[in-house]
Amino acid sequence: MAVKAVHVSDVPHPNLDHQQQQLALSSPRGFANTVDNRKEGEREGEETIGLITKLVVMGHRGSGMNMLQSPDPRMKSLKENSLLSFNAAAKLPLDFIEFDVQVTKDDCPVIFHDNFIFTQQQGVLVERRVTDLTLQELLSYGPQKDESNGVGKPLFRKTKDGRVFEWKVEQDDCFCTLEEAFNKVESPVGFNIELKFDDQLVYTKQQLTHSLDVILKVVHAHAGDRRIMFSSFQPDAAQLMRKLQQKYPVFFLTNGGSEIYKDTRRNSLEEAINVCMEGGLQGIVSEVKAIFRNPGAIARIKEAKLSLVTYGQLNNIGEVVYMQHLMGVEGVIVDLVDEITRAISDNDSDKKVDQLRKFQLNTTLPPQFSKEELSFLLNLMPQLMVNH
Numbered sequence: 001m002a003v004k005a006v007h008v009s010d011v012p013h014p015n016l017d018h019q020q021q022q023l024a025l026s027s028p029r030g031f032a033n034t035v036d037n038r039k040e041g042e043r044e045g046e047e048t049i050g051l052i053t054k055l056v057v058m059g060h061r062g063s064g065m066n067m068l069q070s071p072d073p074r075m076k077s078l079k080e081n082s083l084l085s086f087n088a089a090a091k092l093p094l095d096f097i098e099f100d101v102q103v104t105k106d107d108c109p110v111i112f113h114d115n116f117i118f119t120q121q122q123g124v125l126v127e128r129r130v131t132d133l134t135l136q137e138l139l140s141y142g143p144q145k146d147e148s149n150g151v152g153k154p155l156f157r158k159t160k161d162g163r164v165f166e167w168k169v170e171q172d173d174c175f176c177t178l179e180e181a182f183n184k185v186e187s188p189v190g191f192n193i194e195l196k197f198d199d200q201l202v203y204t205k206q207q208l209t210h211s212l213d214v215i216l217k218v219v220h221a222h223a224g225d226r227r228i229m230f231s232s233f234q235p236d237a238a239q240l241m242r243k244l245q246q247k248y249p250v251f252f253l254t255n256g257g258s259e260i261y262k263d264t265r266r267n268s269l270e271e272a273i274n275v276c277m278e279g280g281l282q283g284i285v286s287e288v289k290a291i292f293r294n295p296g297a298i299a300r301i302k303e304a305k306l307s308l309v310t311y312g313q314l315n316n317i318g319e320v321v322y323m324q325h326l327m328g329v330e331g332v333i334v335d336l337v338d339e340i341t342r343a344i345s346d347n348d349s350d351k352k353v354d355q356l357r358k359f360q361l362n363t364t365l366p367p368q369f370s371k372e373e374l375s376f377l378l379n380l381m382p383q384l385m386v387n388h
Contacts, residue, residue: 055321056331057341058096058192059089060311061113064335068157068165074336081111082173083184090189092341096227097185098192098311098333101178103211108135109178109218115198117141118156118164125156125164129198135177142167143174178215182222190227192333193219194253195241197234199261208237212244219248231285235265239279249282251309256290256297269297276306283307283330288314291329298328309333318343 062085067075078085081099089097100113116127119141130138139145141153152174155167176184181191195212197203219228231251232238242250254272265271269291272284284301288310291298301308309331314320316336321344324332334340 055325055329055344056096056309057094057337057344058098058309058331058333059086059092059094059337060098060333060335062086062097062099063089063337065113066157066167066169068167069159069163073170074339076169078171079169079173081113081176083176083180084171084173086181086185086189089337090186092337093345094189094337094341095331096190096192096229098194098231099181100194100196101215102130102196103214104130104135104138105132106134107214109215110135110138111176111178111181112138113196114157115196115200116158118158119153120156127158139175141175143172145174178218179222182218182224182226187226190229191223192229192231195230195232195234195237197232197237199233203234203236205236205240208234208240209244212237212241216241216245229282233266235263235275235279238275238281242280249307250279251283251285251307252276252279252281253285253311254290255287256294258287258290269294269301273297273301273304273306277304281306283309285309285311285333288312288320288324288332291324291327295327302328307331316340 061080062082063078064075064080064085066080070076078088086097086099099111101109102112103109110130112130115129115131117130117133117138118125118127120126128137139152140149142155144150144152156164157167158164178193185191193215195215197208197211228248229251230238230241230248231253232241233253235252238250238252252272252275254266254269256272257268260267265275269284269286272286275281276284283306286308289312291308291310292314298308307330308328310324310329311333313335315332315334316339318340321332321334321340332340
């Protein structure tokens with residue numbers, strides 16, 4: 001993807017009443033899990049997470065995903081979904097780290113993104129489904145916690161287009177379990193736990209329930225007062241997680257139609273809203289390009305009293321994050337965690353931008369855009385998404 005840098009001072013801002021609409025892109029430390037603070041008419045079990053008052057920044061797979069095919073060394077700095085990556089992110093002024101959880105064959109929730117893990121034996125690429133492995137089998141890949149175990153199996157990764165890369169990063173680390181993350185990742189950073197299931201498989205309710213129960217057992221035993229939210233691209237899993245527990249909010253993940261699936265619930269923001277309303281979910285995590293292609297969906301999401309978070313490579317551009325915040329997006333998942341957290345908390349020398357960044361935006365009073373301002377924001381996006 002080619003991007004064009006646009007300075008934030010080029011983005012017009014609405015006339016804000018500073019007593020009512022205080023805007024600051026400085027990252028908060030609150031993404032409430034409080035239950036039973038509902039207003040009259042709100043759905044049962046609706047948390048105050050739907051009234052986020054500041055922009056929430058989340059580290060994607062900790063300090064960012066690994067893109068082994070990328071020429072950018074920042075995408076191969078720290079091993080994704082590792083304790084090393086999580087604790088590096090926790091030192092930054094962000095609110096949550098996002099990571100992927102799957103359940104092994106022997107019922108251990110582990111943190112790993114891909115459905116398959118690859119190694120090489122005698123020059124031949126060998127793949128195994130993660131959920132078909134026991135914990136010990138999974139831990140035999142890559143760096144070893146105990147040096148007495150010898151050298152782990154070499155790791156490889158296959159991209160969506162079929163290319164294979166050796167999984168090498170500047171600072172490597174071994175795989176970890178969900179329990180280890182709770183016990184070894186510094187507080188107060190929250191956890192956005194993505195419930196990972198294979199898009200190509202059809203799951204029974206019994207299979208989903210078993211996996212979610214195994215995950216919840218660890219969460220209830222080790223979460224303490226850490227802020228937790230769940231998310232999933234699997235609509236049945238997301239709705240079922242909401243039925244299994246009421247303490248933590250559940251978000252539905254969607255790419256908003258960037259890819260088409262047999263399950264039509266995954267193919268648009270409108271369907272995502274329906275999934276949330278039918279299942280009593282608290283919000284949507286959308287691919288960022290879907291929001292810019294369909295900005296009117298933001299108002300419909302707000303009308304449904306749902307929170308909105310975005311993910312995607314465009315979120316590694318500070319100006320894109322800034323525009324989303326003005327448009328009413330409440331949280332962003334980013335890879336370049338250090339750069340984005342510094343960019344959104346930096347005091348720009350431009351007086352107008354400096355003034356905006358010193359205040360908080362109360363999202364219960366969303367900014368009102370003129371047609372000219374909204375047109376500018378939307379016309380700016382094609383310049384950023386040159387080859388989307």
